[in-house]
Amino acid sequence: MSRTPRPMLDPRGPRFGAGLTGVLxxxxxxxxxxxxxxxxxxxxAVITALFAWGALAGAGRHPYGVLFKKFVRPRLAxxxxxxxxAPPTFAQGVGLAVTLVGxxxxxxxxxGAVGIAAAAAFAxxxxxxxxxxxxxxxxxxxxxxxxxxxxxxxxVENV
Amino acid sequence: xxxxxxxxxxxxxxxxxxxxxxxxxxxxxxxxSVSGVTITxxxxxxxxxxxxxxxxxxxxxxxxxRCPGTRRLLAAVAEQRPGVVHVDVDLTHRADLANRYAVLQxxxxxxxxxxxxxxxxxxxxxxxxxINATLDAVTQNSNIRTPTETPGASYV
Numbered sequence: 001m002s003r004t005p006r007p008m009l010d011p012r013g014p015r016f017g018a019g020l021t022g023v024l025x026x027x028x029x030x031x032x033x034x035x036x037x038x039x040x041x042x043x044x045a046v047i048t049a050l051f052a053w054g055a056l057a058g059a060g061r062h063p064y065g066v067l068f069k070k071f072v073r074p075r076l077a078x079x080x081x082x083x084x085x086a087p088p089t090f091a092q093g094v095g096l097a098v099t100l101v102g103x104x105x106x107x108x109x110x111x112g113a114v115g116i117a118a119a120a121a122f123a124x125x126x127x128x129x130x131x132x133x134x135x136x137x138x139x140x141x142x143x144x145x146x147x148x149x150x151x152x153x154x155x156v157e158n159v
Numbered sequence: 160x161x162x163x164x165x166x167x168x169x170x171x172x173x174x175x176x177x178x179x180x181x182x183x184x185x186x187x188x189x190x191x192s193v194s195g196v197t198i199t200x201x202x203x204x205x206x207x208x209x210x211x212x213x214x215x216x217x218x219x220x221x222x223x224x225r226c227p228g229t230r231r232l233l234a235a236v237a238e239q240r241p242g243v244v245h246v247d248v249d250l251t252h253r254a255d256l257a258n259r260y261a262v263l264q265x266x267x268x269x270x271x272x273x274x275x276x277x278x279x280x281x282x283x284x285x286x287x288x289x290i291n292a293t294l295d296a297v298t299q300n301s302n303i304r305t306p307t308e309t310p311g312a313s314y315v
Contacts, residue, residue, distance in 0.1 A: 011224070026169060026172075026173075029168075029169060029172065030165050030166070030169055033160050033164075033165035033168055033169075034160060034161070034162055034165045035160065081228065083224060083227075084224075084227065086221065086222055087222050087223060087224040088224070090222050119172055122172065122176070123172075123175075123176045123179070126173070126176045126177075126180070127176060127179065127180050127183070130177075130180055131180035131181075131183060131184055132224075133180065133183055134223070134224040134225070136222065137220070137222055137223045137224055137225075137264075137265060138264060140220060140222040140223075141220055141223075141250070141257065141262065141263075141264065141265050144220065144250060144251065144254045144257060145254055145257050145258055145262075147254060149254075
């Protein structure tokens with residue numbers, strides 16, 4: 001199998017970013033619960049945009065990644081190993097899907113949608129930051145098994 | 160809802176997610192003894208032959224944060240034990256294998272004995288001590304086993 005060299009990341013970078021995202025999502029849940037729907041919607045829109053950035057530009061070029069490299073990583077010991085950027089980038093896409101659904105339903109006026117989407121995205125971000133759980137990896141496997149990805153068993157590169 | 164009630168709910172969300180994470184972490188790498196089917200290298204399209212003593216059959220995908228680390232760990236374990244072979248199967252283009260072996264998370268590692276029969280199943284990133292202990296048990300048993308019993312039929 002041909003393996004193209006992909007960007008490698010310090011695995012603590014995406015977890016640091018997930019921590020920041022988690023805190024912001026918790027604020028969205030709080031705003032939604034206390035009835036500040038406009039503020040909740042606006043902050044969720046910002047988070048959605050950040051997820052889109054990570055999903056499209058790659059986890060390595062996310063603004064939080066820049067923060068991590070500038071301010072956090074110099075204070076840490078060197079990483080014991082580097083990690084492929086593909087899983088955290090896919091995870092950004094999963095986050096984008098969840099927050100985008102919440103955002104659209106919120107704009108349409110479905111009650112509770114913003115809070116519920118933010119809570120779901122918070123759970124994933126928190127598990128990623130604290131426990132190093134990779135929801136994207138899990139969802140990727142399930143999509144494979146349900147035949148959503150790579151239908152017909154052929155790789156994209158071979159098409 | 161007032162702020163105090165909202166903060167209470169936030170703590171409930173935090174607590175529930177923490178419990179979820181602790182449960183997940185406790186289950187990571189747990190070795191489950193199974194008496195399963197017999198797998199041949201051809202079943203998983205493996206170019207390498209399985210080990211005469213035992214095989215660590217790892218299932219990965221391209222999008223799996225913990226698979227490369229698991230690959231290194233299992234390769235190192237196999238390296239140190241004569242007759243033990245590590246095989247890493249990429250499910251990215253073989254979803255049929257994921258379904259056939261009911262792989263629900265990656266990495267998942269099946270530990271096969273010398274005859275290719277599945278003896279244990281490890282979900283998630285394994286730890287070296289448990290893998291070695293399982294290999295001790297598996298290779299010991301297959302040494303005692305009578306030769307007439309070894310060539311198990313493939314049920315897959």
